[in-house]
Amino acid sequence: MLALANDPLPVGSDLVVAVIARYEEILTTLPRELHGEWARQIARRITAGSGTTTIYHGEGGQFGWCEEARPLEMQLDHLEGLRALFAAPLIIGSYTFDTNIHFGLDRNEGLDTSTRVNSALASANEALSNGRSIELFEAQRLAEAPWELSLHARIEEGLRNGDIWLAYQPQWHIAENRICGAEALIRWNHPTRGPISPDAFILQAERAGRIDALTYWVLDLAITAALALNTRGPRFQMSVNLSAQMVDKSDLVANFARIVERRGIDPTLLTVEVTETSSVRNRPVACQNLTRLREMGFRLSIDDFGTGEASLAYLADLPSDELKIDRRFVSRITSSPRDATIVANTISLAHALGQTVVAEGIEDPETLAVLRDLGCDLAQGYHLGRPQAFEQLEKAYDESLLQFRTA
Structure with missing residues (x-):
């Protein structure tokens, strides 16, 4: 995720961060040699659904990428479709897991990449906390940023x-x-x-x-x-x-x-x-x-x-x-x-x-x-x-x- 935050984003891009519910709990269940395969399988599903070949992975179960900006309703429908790909369980060696994924979406193109990554990550964690599929980082949150900071x-x-x-x-x-x-x-x-x-x-x-x-x-x-x-x-x-x-x-x-x-x-x-x-x-x-x-x-x-x-x-x-x-x-x-x-x-x-x-x-x-x-x-x-x-x-x-x- 640090690499994503340090890279300039293409013009006209939305930034998406996904978090996986119970990620650390699942890692404790898997043998250490399968940890990498667990992350790779998640990234492959995200790639298949998003069409994006470069997926950035954070240690806490966060996955980030950028996509071409779409109209908001179309983008939300797209992410719901991506979430549907995770309805089928993931099979890692002899282990089978149901996976629940939540998305944070940042569409504030005028901001630097690091701020946008943090915004999308905060929104993804908020979606996870509230049991929602997707949370959009909106201008109202930007206005509240000095208060929160x-x-x-x-x-x-x-x-x-x-x-x-x-x-x-x-x-x-x-x-x-x-x-x-x-x-x-x-x-x-x-x-x-x-x-x-x-x-x-x-x-x-x-x-x-x-x-x-x-x-x-x-x-x-x-x-x-x-x-x-x-x-x-x-x-x-x-x-x-x-x-x-x-x-x-x-x-x-x-x-x-x-x-x-x-x-x-x-x-x-x-x-x-x-x-x-x-x-x-x-x-x-x-x-x-x-x-x-x-x-x-x-x-x-x-x-x-x-x-x-x-x-x-x-x-x-x-x-x-x-x-x-x-x-x-x-x-x-x-x-x-x-x-x-x-x-x-x-x-x-x-x-x-x-x-x-x-x-x-x-x-x-x-x-x-x-x-x-x-x-x-x-x-x-x-x-x-x-x-x-x-x-x-x-x-x-x-x-x-x-x-x-x-x-």
Whole structure:
């Protein structure tokens, strides 16, 4: 890929970068002497579909090339056709693999080659993370480039001056009608841009390599809140989110262990939420890390259940304790018999596997009543409490305990 970045591109060229899902995981399966053949077979398929004879290969499973620029719709159709070539499995010696390929497309001819390669690579990784076939690097991303490039400093500044803060959305025990936990959610009120969508700046933090620091900052503050609330009443469970970019990192378990030891908290009071995603690069290592966290005492939760590419496989593979049903199913259970049936059977399946079930996105009392009848364990949503500062959560928790004790 470095060679591609250093070469001038022909006039009137689009630049394409393809990334292969689970590339490193597949390499660990193959004997070392077959690694080169694995890359060559992928490159041959790309050549057959693109008509391009020169394919550049990066060590992380990236393949780059340039093509004659076509009208956008024609180019997107062309790449979809190229993707279809990978529907047939690749056979490497005695090994057979299904291959999932994602494309990043850069059409900004006025930029230098190095910038275009990085743009296409970022778009390909974004396509992989979002489960899309193709991601186009557009002018809007170019306009945001100064913001993304300075994000490291902006995050540090936001943490120092309090623009970045931690909100807590309460979780209610449905049967006991009281707050029993909360999910820690990061928020950013930028002084000039105003409130920044968490999805937007978390994605930018992942691109900028800052998601690790943000996650550990969230964990530390969430522990402070959990320690305080567990002195006030019954067991209070605190949930934190773990980015797919961190799940397979070699230092994840050690870092979590150091933080809980330093803070002196029982790990069983903390729930780690992991979203179903195809973007985890090394799934075996990710599962090993999550298993080790659970062995340390952390509870594991599958977040947004029902929206990923392999919901049941995720439930089977992960040593989880909790399942969170995504709001898109929960919000329609009072109006859609089909969604109500899906939620009811999901609850039954989770309970059969010994899982606690949390329903997200509850926005009215009717939905809560249906979930109570279905035997759902915990509830979360605007009807029960919006994400709020710790002081508000503390007050709401005390009030719910008082009502519970006097009921």
